[in-house]
Amino acid sequence: MALKIVCLPGDGIGPEVTAAAVRVVEALPLEFELEEHVFGGAAIHATGEPLPQTTLEACVAADAVLLGAVGLPEFDGKPVRPEQGLIRLRGELDVYANLRPTQEADVDLLIVRELVGGLYFGASGRRSDGSAYDTCEYSPAQIERIVRRGFELARGRRRQLASVDKANVMETSRLWREVATGLAPEYPDVELRHVLADTAGLLLAQDPSQFDVIVTENTFGDLLSDVAAGATGGLGLAASASLGDDGPGIFEPVHGSAPDIAGRGIANPAAMLRSVALLLRHGAGEAELADELERVVGEALESTPTPDLGGSATTADFTDAVVRALAQPGARR
Ligand code: NAD
Ligand code: IPM
Ligand code: MN
Numbered sequence: 001m002a003l004k005i006v007c008l009p010g011d012g013i014g015p016e017v018t019a020a021a022v023r024v025v026e027a028l029p030l031e032f033e034l035e036e037h038v039f040g041g042a043a044i045h046a047t048g049e050p051l052p053q054t055t056l057e058a059c060v061a062a063d064a065v066l067l068g069a070v071g072l073p074e075f076d077g078k079p080v081r082p083e084q085g086l087i088r089l090r091g092e093l094d095v096y097a098n099l100r101p102t103q104e105a106d107v108d109l110l111i112v113r114e115l116v117g118g119l120y121f122g123a124s125g126r127r128s129d130g131s132a133y134d135t136c137e138y139s140p141a142q143i144e145r146i147v148r149r150g151f152e153l154a155r156g157r158r159r160q161l162a163s164v165d166k167a168n169v170m171e172t173s174r175l176w177r178e179v180a181t182g183l184a185p186e187y188p189d190v191e192l193r194h195v196l197a198d199t200a201g202l203l204l205a206q207d208p209s210q211f212d213v214i215v216t217e218n219t220f221g222d223l224l225s226d227v228a229a230g231a232t233g234g235l236g237l238a239a240s241a242s243l244g245d246d247g248p249g250i251f252e253p254v255h256g257s258a259p260d261i262a263g264r265g266i267a268n269p270a271a272m273l274r275s276v277a278l279l280l281r282h283g284a285g286e287a288e289l290a291d292e293l294e295r296v297v298g299e300a301l302e303s304t305p306t307p308d309l310g311g312s313a314t315t316a317d318f319t320d321a322v323v324r325a326l327a328q329p330g331a332r333r
Contacts, residue, residue: 006248022034024326041075063284070257093242093244097242097244098240100112111228113220136219138172150163151192163194167194197224204228237268268309270318278290
C-alpha cells in the first residue's frame, strides 16, 4: 500500500524547505500519496485557527506527517499564535519521544526530548491578578515511557545514557531522577548518568562528542538541541522525528520559520531532507533508503553548501544536487 504522507509547509522558510522535500520524495523509489494541508500562521490566515479540524483529521489518518516550520513575527503579542497549533498537534498525536540526532565529524549524539509534557503542557499558560503561570508537571508514567525510550535507543548505540534534569532545584526533576534510577537495573548493559541541565549546556557547547544519548524534559530538550546544533553545523542541518507508541510520527527540522531569510530561496534544506530520512527510517520501515538519502545529503553539503555554511548555493541548487545524486546508477532504485 502506498505510504500516506501529510505535508504541513507552515510559515516563513517552511514552504521553501517543504518544496525541496517534496521534490526529493518524488525522486525516491517509493510508493506514496502526498496530501498538503494548511497549518500555523498560514492556517490562521485561512481559517482563524492554527490547527484546523480538517488538518488534524488528515494527520491522524496519515502514515506520517512532514512539517516545515511555523511562526511569524506578525503574531507576536496576539492571543492566537501559530506555535499553539504545533504544540496541540504533538499532544493530539501523543508523539512523546522527539529524537534529535546530531552526526557531524566526531559527534554522534541523540537527544531524546520529552515532547508532550513538562513545562509546555502543565496546568499552565495563564494569567491571574497580573501574574503569569507556566506549570511544570509530570506523572511517573510520563517519565517512565520517555526514559525507557532513551534506554532502548542507547542499547542500539554506544550504551551511554545521560538523563538531564535540575534535581538540585525542581521537584519534577527529582521525580524524573527517581524514575530513571529505578529503571536502570532493567538495562544493566547501559551506563546511566545524571547531569544537571545547566552543566549539560556547558558540556555540549564545549564538546558534544562526549555524549551518546541524552534524555530530558520538554523545555530542557528544546534548549539543549539548539545548543547541540550551534556547537556542530548549525540549525540548517538539524532534523527531528517525533514518535509515539503507534500512530503517525511528525518529521520536522529543529529550526523555525527563519523570518530573517524567508522569501529569498537561500534556506538550507538539509535539516528538512534529513527529517525525510528519519521519516523513511522510523515512519516507513525503509532503513536502506534512509541511509542512502543521508549519504547523498552529506555529499551535497560538501559540494553545494548554502550561505549558512559559507557557500552560495540556493535551496533549489542544493535540492538539484540531491535529486541528481539519487538518480545516479548505484543509488538504490
Ligand atoms: P529560527 O530557528 O527560525 O532561526 C534562527 C536562526 O537560524 C536564524 O538566523 C535563521 O536564519 C537561521 N536558520 C534557521 N533555519 C535555517 C535554515 N534551514 N537555513 C539557514 N538558516 C537557518 O528561530 P527564530 O528566528 O528564533 O524563530 C522564528 C520563528 O520560528 C518563531 O516564531 C518561532 O516560534 C518559530 N519556530 C518554529 C519551530 C517549528 O516550527 N518547529 C522551531 C523553532 C522556532
Ligand atoms: C521546536 C520549536 C517549538 C518548541 C516551538 C515552535 C513551539 O522551538 O520544535 O524546537 O518549542 O517545541
Ligand atoms: Mn526549538
